[in-house]
Amino acid sequence: MSQFITTTPLLDMRPVGTPAERSLPRLEAVLGREFKDRIGMRLAEPIERRDGAGIDWYVDNENDEALARLKDLPEDLAAYYKKRFDADVATIGEAARSYEARNDQAARSTAAALRNAICYPGEDHLWVMGDARSGKASVVVTAWGYEPRTSELTGSHAINRRERFFPDSAQVLIDQTPTTSEAVLAKAIAMERPRSLISMLTAALWVVALLLPLIIGWMLLPACGLKVPFMQSYIYGWGDGAFCKQLPNAQIQLGSSLVDTSTAELTGLKDQLRTKIFQCVRVAQAEAATPPSQDEHLIQAEGLDVDPNETSVSLTWNNTNDLDLYLVCPDGVRVPLEGSRCGFRHKIDKNQTGSSLVADPVEYIRLENGVLQSGTYKVEVVYFSNNPPSPLATPFTVSLRRNGVKTEYPATTSSRQPVTGNKEMIAVTEFTVQ
DSSP states (O other): OOEEEEEEETTTEEOOOOOTTOOHHHHHHHHHHHHHTTEEEEEEEEEEEESSSSEEEEOOTTOOOEEEGGGGGGGHHHHHHHHHHHHHHHHHHHHHHHHHHTTTEEEEHHHHHHHHOOOOOOOOGGEEEEEEGGGGGGGOOSSTTEEEOOOOOOOOGGGGGSSSSSOOGGSSSOOOOOOOHHHHHHHHHHHHHHHHHHHHHHHHHHHHHHHHHHHHHHHHHHHHHHEEETTOOOOOOOSSOOHHHHOOOOOOHHHHHHHHHHHHHHHHHHHHHHHHHHHHHHHHHHHSSSSOHHHHHHHTTTTOOOOOSEEEEEEESSOOOOOEEEOOOOOOOBTTTTTTTTTTEEEEEEEEEEEOOOOSSEEEEESSOOOOOOOEEEEEEEEOOTTTSSSSSOEEEEEEEEEEEEEEEEEEEESSOOBBBBEEEEEEEEEEEE
16 A cells, blocks of 8 residues: 655755656666665655646555654654664665776666665655664655755755765765765766766767758758658758659659559449340340240149249140149159148149049149258159040140259150059159259
8 A cells, every 4th residue: 555655845856867867666676686675765656746846755555554754753763763774875875886886878877876766855854664663664765866956966964975976974884984075075076077078978969860860851852852641742842852853753653554554444344244234134134025834824824823943843735634743752652632742732633533624734743841851753644534535645744843943844645545443654754852
């Protein structure tokens, strides 16, 4: 849980170093890598206020520990934690000097980050979090990375008396030789001057690197100009682009060629489409003009419609004799006259005994449920009776419709008189369903 500590106004403080050098995640990573559990100080998290007038400081306090300003503690506890904090500051300062001595950019950047961690305006910004009397509480620093605006260096506190960013190591017991304030100040100034010159030179080189492409581009613009995206216009520099205006634009020529080619292809496709439409219209007109066949006409006369895509069998002949049409199912049993079997129904039976006789009869068997059983189907015609004055021999036509195709099978009966119990049966055709 993040706990609010205090707000520091920016009116009396100024930042030290760059924002990258004051990055809390970076400082925590460097401190954790360099010291691990060897220091007890903690850096508060800075959150800039929306009005820009100050900074709010927070600290992670998962166990809801007590938080008090160091100078508000009893004198003996305050002295103890101040001494322990000074030792941590000296340790960090010594590490910063070690990085600075390496004399490479990465080491100097790490040293600057370490110096920011131990730079703060004064003891008003030191806090103790935890049970202070146990001696194990943590010292939390706010306003780190900032210095008073009235100070000539980084502040008037004890940390900054030895040199510009480093603490006075004489306040803690570490193995180093004390130096005077004047010598340390002179050393710090001598170290800062080369760094300032290098920074200025680096900044100048970056400015040149950024401006050089712009200058070169502006000098080249008069030659050919800069094309405006999605338009055919150009922007020129201090010239008028006379050189490139005299040259053909390859992109425009290529685009024009592609447009011409596409137009020609589109014209060809339109002609092909027009031809196909004309052919389809002619076929449709021809189909519409085709009169129904004889069996279709006779079936329609009986009040039934014939679907070109249906599965059906029809029989037609041209006298008053009685012929019967049969469809044998895959199980070997016929579809009965005017009855149903294996999905088929005998719809029309003409010139049967006891009915009125016609000279243009038709018989019709059609699949009713739309599902064909697998197996072999046989089409048969039985010469049932002769009705004078019609001749004995009777020509007939069987039409089989299946899968949108109509197939006709012409045949004729014999001249033999049909006898009860011995009727003539003509096997016309058969088809198999998988």
